[in-house]
Structure formats: structure tokens, C-alpha cells
Amino acid sequence: MLLIPKILTNLPIFWGIHDWLNFILACIIIYVVNFYFNYFTRINPLPGPFPIPIIGTIYALKGGIGKGILLLQKRYGEIFEIWYLSNRRIILSNAEYIDKILTSSTKSKYLKRNIKNEGLMELGTNFQGILHNSDINTWRFNKHFINQVMLSSSFNNKSIDLTHKLWYEMEKYLNNLNDENILIDLSPWMHRFSTDMIVEVITGKRSYSLPIYYNKTSKKDDKEEIPSIAIKESEELIDRLHKFLRNLPIFVFLPYWIRHYVPIIKNKTKEALINRDWLFQRILAIVKERRKEIEEIHDNKLLNNDMLTLLIIANTDKDSKSLVEEKFSRPMTDQEIMSVILDSFIGGSDTTSHFMCFIVYRIAKNSKVLKRLRQEIDSIYEKDRTRRVTPEDLINLNYTEAIIKETARILPVSPIILRFNSEDDEIAGYKWPKNTAFTMHFAGIHHNERYWKNPEEFNPDRFMFNEEIKNSLIIFGGGLRACPARKMSMIVLKCLIILIYRNYDIELIDKDLDYSSTIINTCNKLFIKMKPRQD
Numbered sequence: 001m002l003l004i005p006k007i008l009t010n011l012p013i014f015w016g017i018h019d020w021l022n023f024i025l026a027c028i029i030i031y032v033v034n035f036y037f038n039y040f041t042r043i044n045p046l047p048g049p050f051p052i053p054i055i056g057t058i059y060a061l062k063g064g065i066g067k068g069i070l071l072l073q074k075r076y077g078e079i080f081e082i083w084y085l086s087n088r089r090i091i092l093s094n095a096e097y098i099d100k101i102l103t104s105s106t107k108s109k110y111l112k113r114n115i116k117n118e119g120l121m122e123l124g125t126n127f128q129g130i131l132h133n134s135d136i137n138t139w140r141f142n143k144h145f146i147n148q149v150m151l152s153s154s155f156n157n158k159s160i161d162l163t164h165k166l167w168y169e170m171e172k173y174l175n176n177l178n179d180e181n182i183l184i185d186l187s188p189w190m191h192r193f194s195t196d197m198i199v200e201v202i203t204g205k206r207s208y209s210l211p212i213y214y215n216k217t218s219k220k221d222d223k224e225e226i227p228s229i230a231i232k233e234s235e236e237l238i239d240r241l242h243k244f245l246r247n248l249p250i251f252v253f254l255p256y257w258i259r260h261y262v263p264i265i266k267n268k269t270k271e272a273l274i275n276r277d278w279l280f281q282r283i284l285a286i287v288k289e290r291r292k293e294i295e296e297i298h299d300n301k302l303l304n305n306d307m308l309t310l311l312i313i314a315n316t317d318k319d320s321k322s323l324v325e326e327k328f329s330r331p332m333t334d335q336e337i338m339s340v341i342l343d344s345f346i347g348g349s350d351t352t353s354h355f356m357c358f359i360v361y362r363i364a365k366n367s368k369v370l371k372r373l374r375q376e377i378d379s380i381y382e383k384d385r386t387r388r389v390t391p392e393d394l395i396n397l398n399y400t401e402a403i404i405k406e407t408a409r410i411l412p413v414s415p416i417i418l419r420f421n422s423e424d425d426e427i428a429g430y431k432w433p434k435n436t437a438f439t440m441h442f443a444g445i446h447h448n449e450r451y452w453k454n455p456e457e458f459n460p461d462r463f464m465f466n467e468e469i470k471n472s473l474i475i476f477g478g479g480l481r482a483c484p485a486r487k488m489s490m491i492v493l494k495c496l497i498i499l500i501y502r503n504y505d506i507e508l509i510d511k512d513l514d515y516s517s518t519i520i521n522t523c524n525k526l527f528i529k530m531k532p533r534q535d
């Protein structure tokens with residue numbers, strides 16, 4: 001009889017502070033022993049910084065993830081390992097090692113960018129859409145549709161038209177600011193440009209982040225007139241999208257108990273989920289509204305060629321171009337379209353703007369490059385500096401393309417990409433079990449002397465005369481999981497370079513590039529002086 005009360009007093013509710021401290025200490029010891037047991041018995045031990053429980057080797061990533069991995073590569077070579085929290089990542093900085101991962105074969109074992117991730121599941125993006133979707137069947141279905149839309153010539157012609165329209169608008173604002181002697185930071189301007197671009201390309205509807213920013217920046221009284229409802233709608237959607245992006249790491253990296261029980265973080269998680277719900281519902285409402293509008297249009301020729309419209313009509317009787325193959329023969333549901341639209345916003349909202357800032361920086365630092373660029377521009381447009389840029393012009397802009405490639409080689413917007421193998425496989429001479437995390441280190445390959453002579457030197461000419469070694473330059477990823485917007489992004493960048501450098505000289509205010517290096521490289525600020533072209 002006495003035994004029962006004794007057992008009861010051992011229950012945690014009767015524990016004192018010392019019992020709890022002992023319990024926590026025991027848990028920590030078990031965790032640490034387990035962590036190092038896994039570490040010392042891991043398959044194929046590779047060089048790399050020594051991991052510390054919980055934080056892994058994050059401490060060794062000096063200057064941010066991208067910069068940090070590049071520095072570690074110089075020390076540990078073409079294949080090494082880092083630990084992200086308790087997860088091992090194999091870093092590959094050799095073009096041959098990533099060949100298998102980037103294969104275009106439908107039988108590829110490397111189609112997953114992440115495996116089942118409890119955080120992404122809670123966020124609702126682990127099994128839908130494209131970007132984080134680790135369910136290969138639904139990803140294939142969605143990717144097929146987005147590829148068909150984004151690689152079509154009518155869609156890309158629309159991108160050229162929009163680049164002209166938005167540049168002329170931005171040019172007017174920048175010139176006004178120049179007249180007011182207001183210093184121009186190109187980074188937020190490019191950010192607004194690409195936001196308005198991506199919203200219109202996706203939804204076919206105007207967004208107003210450029211004029212809104214101008215009105216905030218200019219000190220003049222004659223502001224741009226923008227319908228107030230448009231300001232509210234446009235700002236709110238964009239603001240919520242950026243919040244969604246900023247909140248992603250909470251779900252990708254933090255375990256459930258930290259997200260939901262640690263003070264401050266648990267409030268952030270709650271806010272992030274409310275934001276997610278708002279966003280999903282808003283985009284779903286946009287899809288439904290458009291579907292209704294389309295149903296009311298009887299002449300197919302009047303249909304717009306934005307992504308949303310093309311996705312809605314695919315495989316319906318409105319789809320005169322028979323957009324999709326037989327095996328993907330049903331139309332997309334509203335929910336599927338919503339998830340693809342969301343991922344396109346995420347994938348496209350910042351990438352082009354940072355890329356363009358890096359290009360402007362490199363050209364401003366290299367007067368010879370500017371001279372060659374102008375020669376190419378003038379050879380096509382002669383004295384006519386106002387003619388529209390055509391799709392045919394873009395094909396002939398070889399040096400312009402070389403500048404874009406060389407900028408991406410020196411500082412890629414996307415320096416690393418993660419992939420998991422769905423079956424056991426051999427990479428770099430080692431046998432790896434399924435679900436090993438491989439990080440393709442594009443920035444490392446771009447700076448590897450095995451592929452590039454004087455890799456630290458900015459020299460677009462290297463793309464004019466030499467054959468590129470396979471996988472030695474990767475801008476948009478590769479294989480079936482490659483960026484669906486690769487064609488569109490190159491078009492927008494080339495077109496912008498022409499529109500800017502045909503008419504303007506750009507001087508840098510600061511000598512050094514101010515950028516941050518996380519999983520993407522982002523331009524923090526780029527103060528410039530934009531003056532009419534002198535020569």
C-alpha cells in the first residue's frame with residue numbers, strides 16, 4: 001500500500017527545481033551523445049568544419065551562407081560537408097559531380113528540393129505548387145503547365161512589352177528625382193520594377209509599386225495619381241507576399257516545439273500563419289474572379305495572355321492553342337492554380353531585381369565593358385535610340401548576353417541549390433543512401449580554376465570565344481527542376497540593359513558592392529548617378 005504514494009511522488013508534477021535541472025541535463029547529455037555518435041559513425045566522412053550540437057557548423061559560415069560556403073570551399077575542396085542544425089549537407093563544387101543531379105531524364109533520382117518537411121507541411125507548401133513541392137506527381141503536373149506558359153513566345157513577347165512600359169515609367173521618375181537632386185538607390189527601384197513586372201505578367205493586372213514609391217521619394221507636390229483602392233490592394237498583396245517570404249525560414253529551419261512554444265517565436269509563427277491564410281484566400285479569390293471573367297468572354301481572341309488566364313483555360317474549350325500534352329489532359333483546379341501563382345510570385349519577386357543591380361555595378365566598374373556594350377548596341381540601333389527592342393534584336397545581343405553570364409558567374413543570385421536523391425546512388429565516387437542532402441554549389445564551380453582562368457576577374461569576353469564546359473556556369477539550375485522563368489528572365493535583363501545603356505551613363509556613388517549573402521545573394525543598396533549618355 002505504501003508503494004503507490006511513493007511512485008506518485010516520483011511523477012513530474014511533484015518534481016522540485018533540482019529534479020527538473022537533472023532531467024534537462026540528462027536530456028542534453030543524451031542529445032549530445034546521440035549527435036556525436038551519428039557524426040562519428042556517418043557514412044563517407046568528408047572534410048569540413050567540426051559540428052556543434054544544435055547549431056551544427058553554422059558558426060563557420062562567415063559573412064552569410066553563400067559567402068561562407070565559398071570560403072569553406074577554398075579550404076576543404078570540391079567536396080566537403082557542413083551541418084545545418086542537425087542535418088548533414090554534402091557540398092559539391094565540381095561540374096562533373098552535379099551532372100547526374102541536373103539530368104533532364106524523367107527517371108532522375110534528384111527531383112526533390114526538399115523531403116517531407118514538417119514545417120513546410122504546416123505552412124501548406126510541402127505538397128502543392130512547384131517550388132517546395134516534394135510530391136513528384138503533383139509537382140510534375142504543375143510544372144508542365146507553368147513551363148508551357150512561360151516558355152511560349154507570346155508570353156515572352158508580353159515580357160518585352162512590359163519591360164518597355166515599366167522602364168519608360170521608371171525612367172521618368174528617376175529623371176524627375178535627378179532634377180530634384182535626390183540621390184537614387186537603384187536597389188529599391190529595381191525591386192519595385194520587378195514587383196510590378198511579375199504581378200502584371202502573372203495576373204494581367206497593373207500593380208502600382210513604382211508610382212507609390214515615387215510618390216514617397218519625390219518632394220514635389222505634383223504626385224502621380226493612383227486610384228486609392230489600387231494603392232490599398234496592390235500594397236497589401238505585395239506586403240503580404242514579402243511577409244510570407246520572410247517567414248519561410250521559421251518553417252523550413254525551426255522545429256515544431258520552437259515555433260509553437262518559445263516566447264516571441266510562437267507569436268511570429270501565429271502571425272505567419274494568419275498571413276498565410278490571408279494570402280492563400282486572396283490569391284484563390286483572384287483565380288475565381290478571373291475564371292468568372294473568362295466564362296463571360298465568348299470570343300477566344302479577346303482573352304489575355306497573362307499566366308493566370310493561360311493556366312485557367314489550359315485543356316478547356318477556350319484553349320485554342322491546345323497548350324498541354326495528352327497525359328496532362330485535365331484542366332487545373334483553382335487550388336492548383338493558386339499554388340502555382342504563389343510560387344511564381346515567390347520565385348520571381350526578388351531574383352531579377354538583384355541580378356540587374358549586380359549587372360549595373362559590374363558595368364560601372366569596367367569602362368572597357370561599357371564601351372564594348374555600346375558598340376554592340378549602336379551596331380544594332382545605329383543612331384536611333386528610341387526604337388523598340390524586338391525579339392530578333394535579343395538574339396543578336398551576344399556581348400550583352402556575355403555580360404549577364406559573367407555577372408552571374410562572379411556573383412550568382414542563386415549560389416546554392418539543394419537536392420535529395422530518391423534512391424541510393426553514387427556521386428563523386430562515394431555510394432550515398434537515399435535522402436542524402438546534396439548542395440550544388442554553383443558559386444564554387446563558377447570560381448573553380450579548373451573551369452575558369454583568373455576566376456576573380458570580370459571578363460565577359462570569356463563567353464565570346466571559348467566553349468563553356470558543361471555545368472561550369474549555372475544560372476537557373478538545370479534538369480527538370482530548372483527555373484521555368486529562365487527564358488523570360490534573360491529577355492527582361494537584356495531588354496533592360498539596352499534601354500538603360502542606349503541612353504544613359506551610370507556612375508556609382510560607393511565603390512564597393514553592398515550585398516547580403518543568404519541562400520540567395522541580394523543587393524542591399526546601390527546608389528547611382530544617372531546622366532544622359534555623353535558619347
Ligand code: HEM
Nearest residue numbers: 130131344347348351352414476477478481482483485489
Ligand atoms: C534572374 C532571375 C532568376 C534566377 C537567377 C532564378 C534562379 C532559379 C534557380 C537557380 C532555381 C532552382 C532550379 C533547380 O533546382 O535546378 C529556380 C527555380 C524556380 N524559379 Fe527561378 N530564377 C529567376 C527568376 C524567376 C522568376 C521571374 C520566376 C517566376 C515567374 C521564377 C520561378 C521559379 C520557380 C517556380 C522555380 C521552381 C522550379 C521547380 O521547382 O521545378 N524564377 N530559379
